[in-house]
Amino acid sequence: MTAPQQQKLKITGPVVVTANRLGDGAVVYFTAGKKWTTRIEDAAVVSTTPAATEFLQSAIADDVGAVGPYIAPVRLEGATIKPGNLRESIRLQGPTFELPASFGI
Amino acid sequence: MYHYDDFDRTLVTERVSEFRDQVARRLSGALTEEEFKPLRLMNGVYLQLHAYMLRIAIPYGTLSSEQMRTLAHVARRYDRNYGHFTTRQNIQFNWIKLEELPDAMTDLARGGLHGMQTSGNCVRNITTDQWAGVAPDEIEDPRIWAEILRQHSTMHPEFSFLPRKFKIALTAATHDRAAIRVHDIGLRLHRNGAGETGFEVIVGGGLGRTPFVGKTIKPFLPKRDLLSYVEAVLRVYNQYGRRDNIYKARIKILVHELGAEKFGAEVDAEWQKIKDGALALDPAFAADVAARFVYPDYEKLADGPAELTQARKNDTEFERWFKNSVSSHKVDGYAIVTLSLKPEGAPPGDATAEQMDAIADLADRHSFGEIRVGHEQNLVLPHVAQRDLYALWQSLYKIGVATPNVGLVSDIIACPGLDYCSLANTRSIPVAQELTRRFGDLALAQNLGRLHINISGCINACGHHHVGHIGLLGVEKNGEEYYQITLGGKADEDARLGALLGPAVKYDDVADVVEDVVATYVELRERPDELFVDTVKRIGIEPFKERIYAAR
Ligand code: SF4
Numbered sequence: 300m301t302a303p304q305q306q307k308l309k310i311t312g313p314v315v316v317t318a319n320r321l322g323d324g325a326v327v328y329f330t331a332g333k334k335w336t337t338r339i340e341d342a343a344v345v346s347t348t349p350a351a352t353e354f355l356q357s358a359i360a361d362d363v364g365a366v367g368p369y370i371a372p373v374r375l376e377g378a379t380i381k382p383g384n385l386r387e388s389i390r391l392q393g394p395t396f397e398l399p400a401s402f403g404i
Numbered sequence: 405m406y407h408y409d410d411f412d413r414t415l416v417t418e419r420v421s422e423f424r425d426q427v428a429r430r431l432s433g434a435l436t437e438e439e440f441k442p443l444r445l446m447n448g449v450y451l452q453l454h455a456y457m458l459r460i461a462i463p464y465g466t467l468s469s470e471q472m473r474t475l476a477h478v479a480r481r482y483d484r485n486y487g488h489f490t491t492r493q494n495i496q497f498n499w500i501k502l503e504e505l506p507d508a509m510t511d512l513a514r515g516g517l518h519g520m521q522t523s524g525n526c527v528r529n530i531t532t533d534q535w536a537g538v539a540p541d542e543i544e545d546p547r548i549w550a551e552i553l554r555q556h557s558t559m560h561p562e563f564s565f566l567p568r569k570f571k572i573a574l575t576a577a578t579h580d581r582a583a584i585r586v587h588d589i590g591l592r593l594h595r596n597g598a599g600e601t602g603f604e605v606i607v608g609g610g611l612g613r614t615p616f617v618g619k620t621i622k623p624f625l626p627k628r629d630l631l632s633y634v635e636a637v638l639r640v641y642n643q644y645g646r647r648d649n650i651y652k653a654r655i656k657i658l659v660h661e662l663g664a665e666k667f668g669a670e671v672d673a674e675w676q677k678i679k680d681g682a683l684a685l686d687p688a689f690a691a692d693v694a695a696r697f698v699y700p701d702y703e704k705l706a707d708g709p710a711e712l713t714q715a716r717k718n719d720t721e722f723e724r725w726f727k728n729s730v731s732s733h734k735v736d737g738y739a740i741v742t743l744s745l746k747p748e749g750a751p752p753g754d755a756t757a758e759q760m761d762a763i764a765d766l767a768d769r770h771s772f773g774e775i776r777v778g779h780e781q782n783l784v785l786p787h788v789a790q791r792d793l794y795a796l797w798q799s800l801y802k803i804g805v806a807t808p809n810v811g812l813v814s815d816i817i818a819c820p821g822l823d824y825c826s827l828a829n830t831r832s833i834p835v836a837q838e839l840t841r842r843f844g845d846l847a848l849a850q851n852l853g854r855l856h857i858n859i860s861g862c863i864n865a866c867g868h869h870h871v872g873h874i875g876l877l878g879v880e881k882n883g884e885e886y887y888q889i890t891l892g893g894k895a896d897e898d899a900r901l902g903a904l905l906g907p908a909v910k911y912d913d914v915a916d917v918v919e920d921v922v923a924t925y926v927e928l929r930e931r932p933d934e935l936f937v938d939t940v941k942r943i944g945i946e947p948f949k950e951r952i953y954a955a956r
Binding site: 322324325363385400 | 430453486756
């Protein structure tokens, strides 16, 4: 999938602003209060280009909070916010297989 | 083992303290991400999908047991208890925190390990045959020359900002286990008609978006000229490489556009100016580097000791492993043992901290404290007394690294793919895992013979799919994962690129299609010992195409 940072901004559905937290690289989402959270359920969801652009600009301005902010699609299932594609769901949930943990991996 | 000197130790320690300061300034906001990114990349720190990743170089694939323990410690203390061995004799930690990186690097530096030049547009980790120094088919230890090149290229100011990254691989054996023909520079140490040893210099090989097998521009280069000639190649590349277009910036494009002959002539002109200068190698210097490689104090032993013969007769599982994973050694009574990091259902190339520690202990007990890392993402114990093989096998079996599938269909090379990598189109690891389950029957795998499957999650080709006997390349179609399949690639002395089978297939179908490809081979091979890649060479891909796509 083309890296989202390289995509031209064109909003066609619900989106959030996401990035990696500076200190540990954890996946974070931008909230309505313009803070970073690891909880996708607390992310601000917008659906228009101007709103997404505004959030993205604020996120970019916070260079110490998180790295490489971009706009990612989400799916709304009732009040629940779900990642909009496989890449985003891997970012949220981690690899799609069990990580090696002990002998015999 | 190579013993680093004070210069190396100081260099690495100084770099760590410099990086500690850079990280502190980044965390405080004194450095912006734009300023910091090139600094972290210079130390092998990437940002992946869900965490930072640290890549550590394992020069010429040689690790001491102490270094392996250091890697285990880093995996345990700073990561999620495992590491991933890559196709370029590196190890990657996938969950490192930026805040903890300086401490992790300090611990690594104590073991002589670092991430310098594992990223960025510089000369990367110089790779070689994982059997260097012990392979019966080599004329001398290629690591001496890899080390000389490593010293010369480390933080070389002229070559720290090349048009793109630059990869050098070297072999001194008849059989190329280092994939030298698909590197920016491949060096093959061999003997000429007069009995002198020197290098065949191959340039412009590489995979990625535009794959090429390298071309020979110098059939025989005397050893004294190694540094000056490599320097001349780098200078020509530095001057003419396409800095304007990232997709055309690798040396392979330059060699292709100029033609190997013209490129060779440019190199030669540059080389004439410098060949007799400071870079002409003093034999005393080469001898000094060679002397820093300390070889084990081998016992005088005979091949085929009674303990081994007995164990092979009595234990069929051991016999199967012996035939697959044990290779001949230069020294009588010893053997080279490959440890498969590809057990059924596991991510290829991953090892847990416990496995690393246990392997380090076994290396101490059975391999003079030495371990090797190969580009096929397996490990090697290079100096095992044949009489110890049965005991060693039992220990390896317990820690899950004795699957007798080395070089077989389930010994899959796969890049991290979309499960980790921010550049990926598709996943690689789950495809590899599924294929290892499909081909989990070891008797079937053995019956198929040597068969390499390589998987890359995007066109960057970190899984070397173009040179897989069966290559899988992940592509995205309308947000879904698809895989292009190529057949007939090879990475060895007879390197060639695979041919495209046909339209890409869906994630859900890819394992079925690979199974069908393999079944077609079994039907069409001339004899049971005709290898997959030879069948493809003999009959082409059409018969495969017909079977695969007719059924779909
Ligand atoms: S081939 Fe692509 S997906 Fe795989 S590791 Fe390399 S860049 Fe990432």
